[in-house]
Amino acid sequence: MMKSLGHGASFVWPSRIRALVVPIGKWKRHQFNEAVENLQSYSEIRLLDITPIDSSLFTPQGFPNGRLFFDFSSYGYNDSLDLFLYDFEPFRKIFVVIGLINDDNNPESSLQTLKERYPTIISHNVIVTNTSGETNVGENIFYCGQKLEDNLETILCDVGKTFLQALSQYYSSYKHVTLRSPGAIGGNSVMKTTLTRQVAALTAVVSPSSTNASKRLSSIEITTNNIKRSASLKLAKSLSSSENRSHSRSRGRQLKILGNFQLLAGRYTDALNSFNEAVTLLHKIRDYLWLGSALDGVAICFLLLSYLQIPFQIPPLVNVLCPIQPNNIVPEGQSPRNSVQYTPMKSPRDSTSSLSSVAAVDVESINLPKLIKSISEKIMYYYELSLSHTCDYTPQTVYSEILLKTLTFMVVCQSGSELSLDALKLIIQGSMPESPSVDEVPSEALFTRGEIYSFANRVFDLQLKKMEVESQCKIYVNLAQIYGSLGFERKKAFVLRLLLVAIVSDTEHIQWHEEYKERLQEMVKLYGIEDGAVEKSSDNPHEVSWLILQKKCLQLCLTVSTRVNDNEAAAHYTSVLICRYAHLLTQSEQQALFKSYMQPLILEGYIQSYWDPFLLRELKFVRLESNGLTIDGEQIPIETEIIKQNDSVVDIEAPQVFNPFKALQATSSSKNNESAEVQGSFLVGDKAMISCMVQNPFKFEIGITGVQFDAEMMEYCELDENEISLMHPVFVPAESMRLINLPLTLKKPTFHKWLTIDSLNVSVLGMSSKVFKIVATEKKGVDSAMSDERCIFEKIQIKILPEQPELQLLRTENISDNSWMMLHGTKKKVSITVRNKSLSCPIDYLQFSSISNIEKSMKPDYWKKLPADDLFGIEKQLQWLKNSFVKILNAPSHIAPNEVITIDVEVDATSVPLQFNGFDLIANYGMRAGDGSCIYLKKLRLPYEVFLKRSIEVPGLEVIPLNELFSPKMESVDWIKFIMKKAHSDKDFHVGDYALLLIDIRNSWIDGIDVKVEFEDFHGQSYMIEADHTTRVIVPFKKLGYETTNLKNKAIPRVFAGRQYIQSGLREEQEFEMRETFWCREHVLSKLHCQWHLSRDPTKTGVVDFRQFLDKFDERMVSIMYANKLPYHVELELDKCTIEKGQSLWVKATVTPTQSRQSSTRNSMLLLNFMLFDNQTCKLLPKSNRRILYNGTLNHHIMATKKATINLTLLPIETGNYEIFVSIASTDGDESTIQFNSGPVTFQVN
Secondary structure (H helix, E strand, O other): OEEEOOOOOOOOHHHEEEEEEEEEOOOOHHHHHHHHHHHHHOOEEEHHHOOOOOOOOOOHHHOOOOEEEEEEEOOOOOHHHOHHHOOOOHHHOEEEEEEEEOOOOOHHHHHHHHHHHOOOOOEEEEEEOOOOOOOOOOOOEEEOOOOHHHOHHHHHHHHHHHHHHHHHHHHHOOOOOOOOOHHHHHHHHOOEOOEOOOOOOOOOOOOOOOHHHHHHHHHHHHHHHHHHHHHHHHHHHHOOOHHHHHHHHHHHHHHHHHHHHHHHOOOHHHHHHHHHHHHHHHHHOOOHHHHHHHHHHHHHHHHHHHHOOOOOEEOHHHHHHOOOOEHHHOOOOOOOOEOOOOOOOOOOOOOOOOOOOOOOEEHHHEOHHHHHHHHHHHHHHHHHHHHHOOOOOOEHHHHHHHHHHHHHHHHHHOOOOOEOHHHHHHHHHOEEEOOOOOOOOOOOOOOOHHHHHHHHHHHHHEOHHHOOHHHHHHHHHHHHHHHHHHOOHHHHHHHHHHHHHHHHHOOOOOOOOOOHHHHHHHHHHHOOOOOOOOOOOOOOHHHHHHHHHHHHHHHHHHHHHHHOOOHHHHHHHHHHHHHHOHHHOOHHHHHHHHHHHHHHHHHOOOOOOOOOOOOEEEEEEEEHHHOOOOOOOOOOOHHHHHHHOOOOOOOOOOOOOOOOOOOOOOOOOOOOOOOOEEEEEEEOOOEEEEEEEEEEOOOOOEEEEEEEOOOOHHHOEEEOOOOOOOOOOEEEOOOEEEEEEEEEEEOOOOOOOOEEEOEEEEEEOOOOOEEEEOEEEEOOOOOOOOHHHOEEEOOEEEEEEOOOOOEEEEEEEOOEOOEEEEEOOOEEEEEEEEEEOOOOOOEOEEEEEEEEHHHHHOOOOOOOOOOHHHHHHHHHHHHHHHHOOEEEOOOOOOEOOOOEEEEEEEEEOOOOOOOOOEEEEEEEEEEEOOOOOOEEEEEEEEEEEEEEEOOEEEEEEEEEEOOOOOOHHHOOOHHHHHHHHHHHHOOOOOHHHEEEEEEEEEEOOOOOEEEEEEEOOEEOOOEEEOOOOEEEEEEEEEOEOOOOOOHHHOOOOOOOOOOOOOOOOOOHHHHHHHHHHHHHHHHHHHHEEEEEEEOOOOOOEEEOOHHHOOOOOOHHHHHHHEHHHOOEEEEEEEOOOEEOOOOOEEEEEEEEEOHHHHOOOOOOEEEEEEEEEEOOOOEEOOOOOOOEEEEOOOEEEEEOOOOEEEEEEEEEOOOEEEEEEEEEEEOOOOOOEEEEOOOOEEEEEO
């Protein structure tokens, strides 16, 4: 089987006449394609069969053995690509257009239409089919019989005649035109050849194949140089002016163009003479671009004459420029490489060349394929030399085509050891053979695979991406065929991928052939992409690189399939990409794949089922009625009782911290493929749900549009289809798992029968539902394409129980519409009347709980980001709401069928937050099973709305130190009286050990309120606060002494245990400070109490919960009330406070380190200083003064971590009021003061 080459890849394609075939009439596609194929079968026309014309240059009589080679095509062509090349290589132009008529269209008008539509084509023809009895009438109008092929050969001979006539007239327009290079005509529109490698120096390109050839080549080069020098001397006389040089250039280019037209007209000997003379002239003036093109024409003439078996001689200049080893030099026993037998015929006329001294060589004496290869390399050499010129440079299209045609020539020649007639036919027809097997390749081929492969690599020296997409496609298609013929399948796959990249980059004007799908499948096969294979990951870099190549191959195939609207192929490639190469696709690639390809294909029905068999990862059944807690914290759900009786099932989930908004979780998953997991029993009519965990391993979001049980399961229960649908999907974010909760309707009891569930019918992205089994775990390292062998599945069992009792609310006493008003800080009792509606089932179990709007509004993870002190306050409040907010005063233990009872409930609003506005009272009730093994639970939720009115508020609180006692006259004040009483009764009393709380109490109610504040053993007097007024209440309290437990080492407690807390992120010093602040505030909150009652109605009482009013204590407040906050406890004592002048005074200073300082490992020295002040002037007395004498020194050194007692004796010699202070300073260079004694100590000298 032969492969037809694309346009421009055949070595002799400049000799082929391009003809466009146009349908006229009512053609069907397959009929018209068959007609074009019939025309192509007669594409070779002998000049001997064509009527002579009146043109000496192109008449068929001039060379009867010649041929006209037509290249029929029904596809249009972008003339803009080669528009600037027509003056340089006119064979690129479409010369003939043929209109095929198969109906009653007027041939004359159709011919005129063709001329108007294709004005640049020189020969217009019309062939009328399906006719009988007519003869050819009119110029360029031809009639055939009922079948096109009946008279087709004769018609095409006439078409050839009209073409030669038109060509004669067309050539006449070239005679008086100055021929310019494409770069001079088109400028920047003509892409200059751009090579990635550096252009070779001006040296010969041909490399000989043997030592003898090398020696001969050297001598030829010397001879050539001598000839060039002699020729230059001779030319110096004739080309003494630029006019002569321009004339030679113009003459050489005209001869080269004439040779091109003579090739098209089949005049090969004349063409060879024209090209030879053009080479001679162009070589003299170094016109490299036109010289290379003329050499190309010479090589084509060699092959065409060889094909016709007409002998010829190699022109002398060609023999010099492209030296090749003659056949008569080869060792004896080897035959010449040309197997074509030539019949005697007159050789071409002698060329008028200045190199006539060089003898011509017969074609029979040289290796023609090697010569053709040498000429091609010389052409590329001259083309590269032309790149230095500003306008006479080689266009990249021309350079790439000489590369491709040389490659195809070498591929055809490598199939044998000689240039056979069959090989020439392949070259002339523009075809290539299939890849031969290793055994079929001759041992001495004209060109080895290695040589061809090395030559083919030169294509990649070109900057192909800058070329037009059509030109790129032509190069890649032909290069892929070349690699395929050589048997380089991976290289072919690589080139095909480059082809698709080029096509995808710009497909606006690309027309796709019907066989594109076969090419895509061939490329996929070449890349080793198998259908049904599983996703494969590897750490081997070579394997990863190959997987990436496979991925890119599929992406290109997908893009191409989409561009040609082949949705079935696009769906296939999309599925393979997402199933097998998802781990290699980036986020942007996966998202683009989903949005641009998968979604449209899903909507159009080409992708009908979801591709991930492991979608469903977990399934749980949850009873919504069982999410409450009993008063004493014991849970009695029916699942608990059944699970306890089943030893084969894992124990249920560990008890959770109180979380009123979280439903009771189902049992933990059992990862055993043999035994099913028991998830409990359910009641007919209960509100339940399933929680199914679905996975989305992809980097785009998917939507679950339907979930349902199979038909057997739906007999007993089904899912609410309104919760999830195509209009209301559940979205699963990228690369995540999501828990989907769906309401479950329990329709029919199973009694003692267990239902086994191992799968769900799930619809994804609106596709049809598919059965997805519950996947427990995936097996690693399993390459099987069967999903059953790649994972462990899970099964679940449930039981549905029959009817149960129903509790009904009749009324709630003392309130209307389930709402009432309460003062903050008070309590209220309500009575609830309920009835058991069941006429047969008693209520054996009744339990109440509540949940407020505060608990409902909190997020499930509220505790994760809160600091420890804030979390304690919130959870303390939640704990109070759980345990103390609602109390059932007379809960019954049994309600008979149809029995009505009244239950008293106390609602405590003493500590509810100000944002509180209502609560739900939840009654968990049930009936015991007949065998007493469990209790069937149900739930009744009673919502109540409470309008909370503010009463007593605490807008502010201050802490100040108490430094001195007060006059007995002020003992009428309650807190002063308390302090004075302590001073008289407590021997160890020290006024500095106490501090004062300044509490601002506001009455926010409309009536006056009497309040009374207490703190430990202090009981303050009653204060009447008018409406909307604020009163400051002073409360004395004893500070936390230095001997108290070190608060910074006392961790903040947690109300709810069992949680895994994240570290706060605070530094150690910040953590210590937070603990001290917390415990100081807790100390005040635990001791401070306030009761109040309305002035007009003393029976209306309440209490104040200071926790929700008091903010965190600041550092100043903590330092006042917590002695351990300071590093030392400094106590200063006098033996008497009033003395006479000249009488001694004994002073004792005791310095005790606090626990934080005692635990310090640093045992440094400190300096204790005594300071004396005049109490009236507040001036510091100098150490040496005449008012107070002292025995010893005022400065003493003490140990930093040990208790120290310092005694000092003073002798006052002047009357007055004095104050003594003690300071502790460091012994460092700066001697900075660390601390003073806590309060002033004064004495009076009379």
